[in-house]
Amino acid sequence: xxxxNQEIKNTQVRLCLDCGKCxxxxxxxxxxxxxxxxxxxQRILGGKSDGPQDxxxxxxxxxxxxxxxxxxxxxxxxxxxxxxxxxxxxxxQVKCSHGGAxxxxxxxxxxxxxxxxxxxxxxxxxxxxxxxxxxxxVGCSPYFDAIFRExxxxxxxxxxxxxxxxxxxxxxxxxxxxxxxxxxxxxxxGDRKGFMALAHANMEEFTRQGxxxxxxxxxxxxxxxxxxxxxxxxxxxPQVLHLTEIIAPLLQNGxxxxxxxxxxxxxxxxxxLGRCARVFDEPRSILSSIDGIELREMEQSRExxxxxxxxxxxHCGAINREIQERRLNQARETGADTLVTACxxxx
Numbered sequence: 515x516x517x518x519n520q521e522i523k524n525t526q527v528r529l530c531l532d533c534g535k536c537x538x539x540x541x542x543x544x545x546x547x548x549x550x551x552x553x554x555x556q557r558i559l560g561g562k563s564d565g566p567q568d569x570x571x572x573x574x575x576x577x578x579x580x581x582x583x584x585x586x587x588x589x590x591x592x593x594x595x596x597x598x599x600x601x602x603x604x605x606x607q608v609k610c611s612h613g614g615a616x617x618x619x620x621x622x623x624x625x626x627x628x629x630x631x632x633x634x635x636x637x638x639x640x641x642x643x644x645x646x647x648x649x650x651x652v653g654c655s656p657y658f659d660a661i662f663r664e665x666x667x668x669x670x671x672x673x674x675x676x677x678x679x680x681x682x683x684x685x686x687x688x689x690x691x692x693x694x695x696x697x698x699x700x701x702x703x704g705d706r707k708g709f710m711a712l713a714h715a716n717m718e719e720f721t722r723q724g725x726x727x728x729x730x731x732x733x734x735x736x737x738x739x740x741x742x743x744x745x746x747x748x749x750x751x752p753q754v755l756h757l758t759e760i761i762a763p764l765l766q767n768g769x770x771x772x773x774x775x776x777x778x779x780x781x782x783x784x785x786x787l788g789r790c791a792r793v794f795d796e797p798r799s800i801l802s803s804i805d806g807i808e809l810r811e812m813e814q815s816r817e818x819x820x821x822x823x824x825x826x827x828x829h830c831g832a833i834n835r836e837i838q839e840r841r842l843n844q845a846r847e848t849g850a851d852t853l854v855t856a857c858x859x860x861x
Contacts, residue, residue, distance in 0.1 A: 516603060516706070521596035522559070525589040530555050536580035536590060541821050541840075542573050545833045549573045551580050551590050558597065571597045572609070572829040575837075576702055577785040577821035598704025608703050608828050615661055616654075616699070616827045617708075623694040624711035630692050632656065635670055640677045646686040647726040649752070650677060653735045654695050655858060672858040676731045676757050683770050685760060687729060690719065698738040699826035701746075713743055720752055731757040733786035733857050740791070756787060758856055762796035765803045774805040780812050780850040782841070783819035784857040797856045810848040812841075820844065822857075 522528060536551040537543045543550060554570050576591045584590075602608065610617050622628070635656055636642075655669040680687055697712035716739075720728070730736050733756065740754035764770045779801060787793045794816045801809050814820045823837030824830075845853045 516596065516599050518596065518600060521593065525593040525596070526586060527555050527559065527588055527590070527593045529586040530588050531585070532556070533585070535583045535585070536588075539579045539583045539818075541577060541579065541823070541837045542575060542833060545836045546573065555588075555590065555593070558593075571601065573833070575821055575823065575825055575834070578789045579785075579818075579821065582789050582817055595702055595704060598702075599706050600704075602704040606704075608705075611825070611827045611830050612661070616657075617703075617705075619654075619657055619661075620695045620697060620700055620712065621708055624697075624708060624715060626715070628692060628694070628715075632691055632693055633689060635659075635674075636689070637674060640674065641681050642677075642689050643686050644688050646688055647724055647752075648685070648687045649720070649723070649725050649728045650680065650687040650689055651696070651728050651730040651732075651735055651739065652689065652693060653730060653732040653858075655732075669858050672731065679757075679761065680729070683761065683764050685729075685764075688723075690723070692719070694719075696732075696735045696738040698734040698742070699828075701738070701742060702826040703828050706746075709742075710746065713747055717743060717747055717749065717751055725752045727753045727755065729755050729757055729760055731856070731858055733784040733791070737786040737790050756791065756793055756796070756856065758787075758793060758796035758800060762799045765800060772800075772804045776806040777852050778808045778810055778848075778850045779852045779854045780810050780845050780848040781815070782812070782822065782845070782853060782855040782857075783816055784855060785819070785821050787856055788819050789817060793856075797854075801854065810850045812844040812848055814844060822855075 530552060532552055534552055540549070540551055549570060571594050574591060574594045578591055580590045581587055632652070652673055655673045658669045659667055694712050694716050696716065697709040700712070701709040728739055730739070736754060736756045739751070743751055765772065781797060781801060783794060798809060801807050820841045821837060822841055823834040825834055
């Protein structure tokens with residue numbers, strides 16, 4: 515049961531000073547003058563909104579740029595997510611992308627009697643083992659490739675290369691035959707019931723398998739498993755690490771070495787991995803360890819990195835596209851040959 519008074523307390527929105535710093539840095543507000551985090555907060559707390567189904571709450575892309583800039587760390591994205599949950603509880607129909615295919619898939623994966631064939635894509639050259647307590651959490655990449663086949667999406671290529679890299683670095687891991695979605699997008703859309711169903715199912719499986727560590731190459735999975743699961747489930751799960759947090763120390767200690775490639779690259783910090791998890795140095799350390807790589811930073815990088823414009827498969831429109839084009843233009847302005855990111859879903 516959602517307790518809005520508790521949500522208001524947890525997100526500290528009453529500490530808002532009306533300074534407007536959040537609006538100045540908000541990527542949505544820069545393209546849409548009608549979107550204003552400060553005024554949304556005022557309107558909701560002052561009881562002057564049109565109700566929880568006020569359309570303005572669906573524009574936020576949860577990039578956490580406002581939190582980064584706020585002097586009091588008001589958690590506006592989490593406040594927005596609570597309002598979305600309230601709206602969904604009252605019957606609001608979320609405008610899903612791609613006909614709601616991904617949301618339907620997430621709800622199917624929440625079934626208790628679920629039996630999947632999750633590893634049909636796994637090449638024979640990749641070595642996995644059941645004799646360890648480290649899991650590589652694949653996420654929804656296998657399903658993305660199936661749903662967006664006509665777009666020639668190949669998200670699994672990054673997963674396969676990640677697993678080969680772990681093999682090469684002699685880091686043992688296991689995969690789950692019946693792994694489920696982490697449910698990040700359901701939580702951000704306001705579907706807490708769907709999120710909790712998947713979170714409980716995943717955590718029960720992690721416990722049953724005796725897992726002590728989870729590695730993922732998806733920033734959304736990383737943030738959800740590391741932050742939202744303990745917070746929402748009220749229990750501590752396995753240690754959660756992003757792949758770059760495994761590989762970077764091995765390179766720094768000289769335990770592995772990468773080859774040579776002559777390229778100029780620019781790196782995009784994913785919001786969940788950068789601003790939320792503070793993983794800034796590891797990806798850059800990996801790039802700098804490759805002989806021949808020249809890293810050129812974009813105008814906005816690290817803490818101020820511009821969001822890729824992605825939404826949780828809902829309420830995606832022209833403004834999201836504008837943000838994406840703005841980010842790509844920043845990448846082009848560096849003159850780099852290649853745009854690199856640590857998120858397999860932002861290709």
